[in-house]
């Protein structure tokens with residue numbers, strides 16, 4: 001004689017709901033990791049560091065984030081530095 005086990009639809013629904021929530025949570029955690037690898041290296045960008053102001057420098061660039069960061073190039077960057085991605 002075999003005993004049949006009935007599956008409870010409420011348990012299955014709760015299990016699937018928790019799986020969807022866990023998957024969404026993992027996907028949200030992965031987003032910052034992808035955005036970190038977006039920046040170019042200083043070598044690829046042709047970044048140069050200066051110790052004096054020039055007509056084009058990081059301090060005047062739209063990508064510059066004070067005091068020493070940049071949205072396009074891996075930091076730190078000098079406010080007087082410059083690279084090929086410079087934007088007025």
Ligand code: SF4
Pocket residue numbers: 045047057058059061062063064065069070071072073077081082083084085086087
């Ligand atoms: S010049 Fe280059 S390194 Fe400097 S802020 Fe602009 S993009 Fe960044």
